[in-house]
Amino acid sequence: MANLSSASSYSSTAKALHWTILVLLIAQFIFAWTMPHIDRNTPVTTLISLHFTFGIIILAVAVVRLAWRLTHGEPVPLDGIPPWQTLTARLVHWALYLLLFVVPILGWINASYRGMPVEMFGLELPKLLATRAPGWGWTGDVHGLLANYAMLGLVALHAVAAMYHYFVRHDGVLQRMLPGKH
Ligand code: HEM
Ligand code: HEM
Structure with a gap:
């Protein structure tokens, strides 16, 4: 198994997964912002169903x-990057990983709470809780707030940091995540 701890760039698998998630998230926010507002009696329209899928x-x-x-680790930090930047980048990366789990799981819990079916290619996924299970109504609001503010805010910070490295510092940080060998 290739261990990246001594490599200077991300593996092509890590890069592919990183950019796939970006593309999926762009589509996901477009669905989220254009689908009908979800209320007690909202039918599951195509856009809502695409948002779930x-x-x-x-x-x-x-x-x-x-x-x-x-299992593969991350490449060693580039020479000359101040330790506070490496530390902040790591914190942001782990917060993003956390949100990539918490946000969809809360969405799934909320769809279950609302009694809305979550289907993958025609197959209905299990409900995570009973319809209108007492005490779970907050999950929809928190799901939307975390996605719209925490996730988008951190992604913006993360992307601005990448641009700063590329355009201001001219180091190779962005290139480590771009397709091809760097
Ligand atoms: C990373 C993945 C996801 C992102 C980024 C995301 C994003 C969002 C956003 C931004 C909203 C609020 C829309 C608005 O501004 O009004 C929303 C609402 C919602 N999403 Fe997601 N979502 C994700 C995954 C899911 C999943 C997997 C499900 C269900 C299986 C789901 C179910 C819902 C529901 C039910 C609402 C309405 C909540 C309410 O207003 O009470 N989402 N989502
Ligand atoms: C315009 C969009 C984006 C740009 C330019 C960008 C750029 C980068 C770059 C250059 C790195 C490598 C950083 C380093 O070597 O320390 C990286 C890593 C990372 N990015 Fe992004 N990114 C973008 C969007 C996203 C999105 C949408 C997410 C997830 C929500 C994300 C999550 C991560 C994570 C978790 C890492 C750390 C990878 C690891 O160590 O496993 N990025 N990104």
């Missing part, structure tokens, strides 16, 4: 990605 796909890719990360 894409969310579960993101969760599945996140499982594979985290497993890959835990």
